[in-house]
Amino acid sequence: MRITQISVFLSNSLGRLESVCKTLADAAVNINTITILESGDYGIVRMIVDKPSQAREALQAAGFSCKEVEVLAVEVADEPGALYKLLEKTKNAGVNLEYMYAMTKPSGQNPLMIMSFKDIALAEKILG
Amino acid sequence: MKQIWNDIHGQFHPFSALDFLPREKMRTLQSQRLREIVALSYAKVPLYRARMDGLGVKPQDIKSIDDISKLPFMQKTDLRDTYPDGLFAVEKKEIVRLHASSGTTGKPIVVAYTDEDLKIWDSSIIRCLKMYGVQSSDVVQNCYGYGLFTGGLGLHSGAQALGCTVIPASGGNTERQLMLMKDLGTTVFASTPSYFMHLIEEGKKRGIDFKKLPLRIGVFGGEPSSEGMRKFIAENTNVKFCDIYGLSEIVGPGVGGECEAGGGIHILEDNFYPEIVDPETGEVLPDGQEGELVLSTLTKRAMPILRYRTHDITSIVSEPCPCGRTMRRISRISKRSDDMLIIRGVNVFPSQIEIGIGRVEEATPNFRIIREMKNDMESLTVEVEIQDKYYGDSIAQIEAIRKKIQASIMNIINIRVEVSIVEANAIPRSEGKIKRVYDNRPKEAK
Numbered sequence: 001m002r003i004t005q006i007s008v009f010l011s012n013s014l015g016r017l018e019s020v021c022k023t024l025a026d027a028a029v030n031i032n033t034i035t036i037l038e039s040g041d042y043g044i045v046r047m048i049v050d051k052p053s054q055a056r057e058a059l060q061a062a063g064f065s066c067k068e069v070e071v072l073a074v075e076v077a078d079e080p081g082a083l084y085k086l087l088e089k090t091k092n093a094g095v096n097l098e099y100m101y102a103m104t105k106p107s108g109q110n111p112l113m114i115m116s117f118k119d120i121a122l123a124e125k126i127l128g
Numbered sequence: 129m130k131q132i133w134n135d136i137h138g139q140f141h142p143f144s145a146l147d148f149l150p151r152e153k154m155r156t157l158q159s160q161r162l163r164e165i166v167a168l169s170y171a172k173v174p175l176y177r178a179r180m181d182g183l184g185v186k187p188q189d190i191k192s193i194d195d196i197s198k199l200p201f202m203q204k205t206d207l208r209d210t211y212p213d214g215l216f217a218v219e220k221k222e223i224v225r226l227h228a229s230s231g232t233t234g235k236p237i238v239v240a241y242t243d244e245d246l247k248i249w250d251s252s253i254i255r256c257l258k259m260y261g262v263q264s265s266d267v268v269q270n271c272y273g274y275g276l277f278t279g280g281l282g283l284h285s286g287a288q289a290l291g292c293t294v295i296p297a298s299g300g301n302t303e304r305q306l307m308l309m310k311d312l313g314t315t316v317f318a319s320t321p322s323y324f325m326h327l328i329e330e331g332k333k334r335g336i337d338f339k340k341l342p343l344r345i346g347v348f349g350g351e352p353s354s355e356g357m358r359k360f361i362a363e364n365t366n367v368k369f370c371d372i373y374g375l376s377e378i379v380g381p382g383v384g385g386e387c388e389a390g391g392g393i394h395i396l397e398d399n400f401y402p403e404i405v406d407p408e409t410g411e412v413l414p415d416g417q418e419g420e421l422v423l424s425t426l427t428k429r430a431m432p433i434l435r436y437r438t439h440d441i442t443s444i445v446s447e448p449c450p451c452g453r454t455m456r457r458i459s460r461i462s463k464r465s466d467d468m469l470i471i472r473g474v475n476v477f478p479s480q481i482e483i484g485i486g487r488v489e490e491a492t493p494n495f496r497i498i499r500e501m502k503n504d505m506e507s508l509t510v511e512v513e514i515q516d517k518y519y520g521d522s523i524a525q526i527e528a529i530r531k532k533i534q535a536s537i538m539n540i541i542n543i544r545v546e547v548s549i550v551e552a553n554a555i556p557r558s559e560g561k562i563k564r565v566y567d568n569r570p571k572e573a574k
């Protein structure tokens with residue numbers, strides 16, 4: 001399933017992430033999952049939220065540099081080899097995975113992996 | 129008479145006639161004016177008399193404008209040390225206006241004008257405004273600070289004397305500036321270039337497209353302008369970038385201006401005589417060679433300033449200008465001798481770093497330089513904001529931009545500096561003169 005991720009560029013200084021979270025809280029946006037990639041003096045925050053366009057508007061109005069990015073949310077069975085089988089398919093099709101992180105789901109369901117591909121359309125076809 | 133001339137939509141005004149004086153006539157006028165101002169200064173100002181006596185120079189030794197090099201230099205400290213009125217050359221009753229610098233420490237510098245001085249100042253500003261193509265029908269929003277600073281009242285008075293509609297907006301209050309600009313139909317905007325850039329950015333956030341406004345001319349001064357600034361303003365507005373040069377010690381804005389040809393700043397040299405000297409030795413350099421600009425007021429009587437060291441680094445262009453004006457030009461000023469940083473033994477000017485950044489298309493002109501000590505070595509970090517569309521989802525892409533900026537700067541200054549990409553709007557925006565260098569070194573290292 002194709003979903004929208006919010007990516008925010010942040011300087012690595014105290015209180016910036018808190019400020020992102022406050023902006024989203026004030027806009028009544030729920031964060032489903034969040035991951036931070038840091039590189040020295042800055043980082044990129046990636047989030048899956050319940051209302052992506054409201055989240056982007058609120059963050060931009062607060063002066064943050066942020067983007068909506070299309071990613072795939074792929075259900076992966078909670079058993080050995082499940083992720084391997086999936087990645088084998090994309091490898092054989094020559095679709096390169098750029099990054100991936102897990103999204104927590106309520107109990108009783110399979111975990112969701114959030115995956116970024118350059119060729120998202122092709123990846124979506126393969127992973128169905 | 130003045131009104132009739134003002135209604136002609138040309139670049140000329142009776143005052144502009146002096147812009148086109150044949151060179152020989154200009155030299156005769158300069159020589160005559162120099163003799164008068166030196167005689168006045170020697171007679172009335174103890175500092176000039178003492179300095180000239182010290183060099184063994186008498187007023188009668190000054191015969192032509194070339195003799196100006198016999199006179200002593202003046203430094204900013206001379207203006208401070210003679211606070212408040214030690215350089216005044218006329219009786220108090222002749223003085224009609226005082227201005228003062230906004231120095232952050234100690235006593236300010238006070239400058240004085242007679243009624244005639246103010247008229248000459250107005251005429252100088254009118255000559256500059258006409259170079260830019262400003263008409264009496266223009267609406268001028270003047271954002272230079274009003275008050276003690278020469279910028280606000282100086283430009284106001286000149287623009288009003290030309291017959292323009294002047295909005296004395298002064299600096300600050302972004303919201304109101306944008307409102308005035310939209311509602312009053314501003315066509316000419318006067319401010320520092322960095323403040324105008326700040327308004328463009330603030331306007332964007334509020335959905336104001338500067339290209340749809342009637343704004344057509346920017347009278348920019350108060351700080352050196354860079355290619356990056358010019359490019360940003362050209363991309364986001366229909367405003368023609370017009371440099372106005374001036375400094376309070378000499379008169380205020382209106383010492384010179386950039387004509388249509390855009391090849392430098394014409395100095396109104398019948399009033400303000402320019403020389404270029406070697407900043408180290410003080411030796412006068414020939415036209416074309418880069419050095420420190422030295423200015424002398426040839427007509428200002430309340431407080432004549434002779435051979436003032438401006439610390440602005442430029443060169444005199446004496447080739448004829450395509451616009452037909454005979455006044456010599458100076459190249460655009462991008463360096464100040466007192467801005468120079470010595471990093472690990474290498475001379476670095478903030479403007480060179482700016483040029484390096486300007487060559488990278490992903491970067492914006494918003495940057496600052498941080499000096500600090502790292503492992504007993506002085507290090508320079510350049511913080512840069514990049515264009516919004518490049519704050520992407522990929523660290524690799526941002527790292528590539530960072531390295532590109534680093535290489536571009538190194539290409540110019542030949543030493544390696546740290547480059548750090550920061551969030552949009554992280555660099556403090558100035559409402560006056562932009563602050564580029566932040567010195568975070570401990571006191572003992574400075």
Ligand SMILES: [Zn+2]
Pocket residue numbers: 387388389390394449450451452453
């Ligand atoms: Zn010209």
